[in-house]
Amino acid sequence: MSDVSGHNAAAASxxxxxxxxxxGNRAAFETLYRSTADKLFGICLRVMNQRAEAEEVLxxxxxxxxxxxxxxxxxxxxxxxxxxxxxxxxxxxxLRTLPLRTAFGPLExxxxxxxxxxSPAQQVEMLTEGARLARCLEELxxxxxxxxxxxxxxxxxxxELATRVQAPLGSIKSWIRRGLLQLRACLEP
Amino acid sequence: xxxxxxxxxxxxxxxxxxxDDELLAAELVLGVLGTAERRAAxxxxxSDPQFAAxxxxxxxxxxxxxxxxxxxxxxxxxxxxxxxxxxWRTEPPSAPGWWHSLxxxxxxAGVAAFxxxxxxxxxPPAPPRPSPPVVQAAGGEAAAAKPVTTLAHDDGTPGWLxxxxxxxxxxxxxxVPSAPDAQGRVPELWIIAPGQSPRSLGQVSINxxxxxxxPPDARMALGPGSVLAITLEPASGIPHARPSGPVVAKGAIxx
Numbered sequence: 001m002s003d004v005s006g007h008n009a010a011a012a013s014x015x016x017x018x019x020x021x022x023x024g025n026r027a028a029f030e031t032l033y034r035s036t037a038d039k040l041f042g043i044c045l046r047v048m049n050q051r052a053e054a055e056e057v058l059x060x061x062x063x064x065x066x067x068x069x070x071x072x073x074x075x076x077x078x079x080x081x082x083x084x085x086x087x088x089x090x091x092x093x094x095l096r097t098l099p100l101r102t103a104f105g106p107l108e109x110x111x112x113x114x115x116x117x118x119s120p121a122q123q124v125e126m127l128t129e130g131a132r133l134a135r136c137l138e139e140l141x142x143x144x145x146x147x148x149x150x151x152x153x154x155x156x157x158x159x160e161l162a163t164r165v166q167a168p169l170g171s172i173k174s175w176i177r178r179g180l181l182q183l184r185a186c187l188e189p
Numbered sequence: 190x191x192x193x194x195x196x197x198x199x200x201x202x203x204x205x206x207x208x209d210d211e212l213l214a215a216e217l218v219l220g221v222l223g224t225a226e227r228r229a230a231x232x233x234x235x236s237d238p239q240f241a242a243x244x245x246x247x248x249x250x251x252x253x254x255x256x257x258x259x260x261x262x263x264x265x266x267x268x269x270x271x272x273x274x275x276x277w278r279t280e281p282p283s284a285p286g287w288w289h290s291l292x293x294x295x296x297x298a299g300v301a302a303f304x305x306x307x308x309x310x311x312x313p314p315a316p317p318r319p320s321p322p323v324v325q326a327a328g329g330e331a332a333a334a335k336p337v338t339t340l341a342h343d344d345g346t347p348g349w350l351x352x353x354x355x356x357x358x359x360x361x362x363x364x365v366p367s368a369p370d371a372q373g374r375v376p377e378l379w380i381i382a383p384g385q386s387p388r389s390l391g392q393v394s395i396n397x398x399x400x401x402x403x404p405p406d407a408r409m410a411l412g413p414g415s416v417l418a419i420t421l422e423p424a425s426g427i428p429h430a431r432p433s434g435p436v437v438a439k440g441a442i443x444x
Contacts, residue, residue: 013366013397026277033268035366038260045261055267062271077249084255085248092220096227130253151221152254158221180215187250 014079022069029066037062039080040087047091047155057094061087092155101160136186144179147172214243218251340417340438348438349393351417358408360390360417363398374421374434381418382410389428393419415442 014035020028040061044054064086072082095101137145147165150156158176162169216222217230234241340349352361362378370376376394378401379387388410390401403411418439420432 030268031365033271037267038262039258041263041267042260043255043258046258055263055270058263058267059271059274063274066275076245077252081249081252081255084258085252088220088255092227095220096224130256133250133253148219149254151219152251153257155220157223159223161221176219176221177212177216180212180219184211184215184250 015074018069018072018074018079018082021066022072029062032065033062036080036083040083043084043087044091046153047088048094049154053094053098054091057087057090060094061090064090088155095155096157100157100163132187133183136183139186140179140182141175144175144182147176148179148183151176210240211243214240215247218244218247338417338440338443340419340440342438349419351440351442353411353442355408355411358403358405358411360401360403360411361398362393362401364393364395366396369395370421372421373424375424375427376419376437377422377427377429377432377434379418379420379432380407380410381416382412383414385410387418387432389430389432392424392427411442413442416440417442 014032017028017032017035021032037058041054041058044057044061045051048054048057061083065083072079077085137149140148147161151161156164158169158173161176162172165172213230213233217227217234220227222230234244338351338353339347340351342348347365348367349365350363352363354360360378375392378390378393380390380403381387388407390403390407393399393401416439418432418436420436421434422429422432423434
């Protein structure tokens with residue numbers, strides 16, 4: 001899974017597994033779990049920022065995969081993107097049922113410190129697209145950039161971000177929305 | 190598309206304009222909406238295909254970031270809990286011997302999965318058949334029905350699946366994707382006929398299926414009683430005359 005040359009084969013076999021899962025093949029489902037649980041748990045752990053919650057969500061993610069694998073369309077997204085998006089979505093759904101998170105420390109929106117940007121991507125499926133996203137993100141004003149990243153990786157709401165940044169809710173919304181539209185314009189000129 | 194200059198707070202005033210939908214879809218995907226707004230937006234995914242399409246496009250735009258999440262191994266119990274949620278287990282997980290049976294179950298399940306996968310992989314681009322095509326109208330089934338030999342690790346979990354075709358002298362190898370050896374060794378496949386020494390069939394992949402051609406003088410060994418084994422060997426000099434590294438997976442040939 002981690003070596004680059006084997007990536008396409010690994011991705012193809014994930015897609016084959018998804019097809020089998022859609023047909024109700026339990027053994028394929030177990031293999032899918034073994035191949036993807038680490039990645040998806042990594043997503044849950046970071047977004048939920050709490051182990052027990054992350055484990056709960058991971059269970060939910062895989063039960064959803066079992067029931068909805070047929071909705072996966074290999075022509076539209078890679079299996080790993082589909083699964084990762086689903087996992088992150090489930091995390092955010094879960095977070096919204098929990099109290100607002102105020103325990104997080106304040107967030108500094110340093111005006112000139114650059115974000116780390118994309119790490120050396122192990123998921124090559126996302127490499128070229130990832131480079132584009134990173135480049136477009138670089139073009140954003142640093143404040144917008146770090147807010148959007150913080151929202152993506154931490155699953156924060158506007159309100160939580162406003163508390164953490166100690167800025168008016170309206171400003172936070174406006175920064176993020178402008179950033180998103182700018183991002184879209186850059187990705188799809 | 191143009192960037193609408195929105196007043197920060199009152200998007201509701203012109204809630205039907207497409208740019209608003211575009212932003213709402215982005216906010217939904219990014220996850221910044223509060224509980225009630227998120228629910229309302231999710232409900233629109235169901236009822237409004239255009240809106241749903243916007244959301245999918247935003248998912249695709251942001252998906253590259255998913256690569257940045259560091260993998261982390263979930264505790265083993267999670268898998269058991271998933272099975273329970275799906276109603277696949279009736280006995281309570283605290284029953285004695287549970288781990289043992291889970292391992293056995295997994296081994297059995299893995300074999301079935303890869304048998305299915307092997308069939309799936311072998312079917313669509315059916316290998317060219319030497320026989321006349323006219324009488325081969327239903328020939329696909331014959332290829333699909335080959336028994337699968339599991340090359341299992343010591344703990345019983347499958348490492349590779351092999352589908353032996355004696356008549357063609359080939360072995361289709363389907364790996365359960367695994368990490369490369371830390372010491373840089375590569376897996377080498379061996380066939381061991383009863384009472385004979387191992388014969389190398391060359392290197393096999395750890396993550397993609399491929400067909401191994403068996404040298405004509407070794408094809409006799411492709412039968413019941415023979416064993417397929419995989420050892421970790423230095424990459425240079427393959428096929429080796431004899432194995433020198435540890436056996437990482439093996440299984441008796443099923444034909």
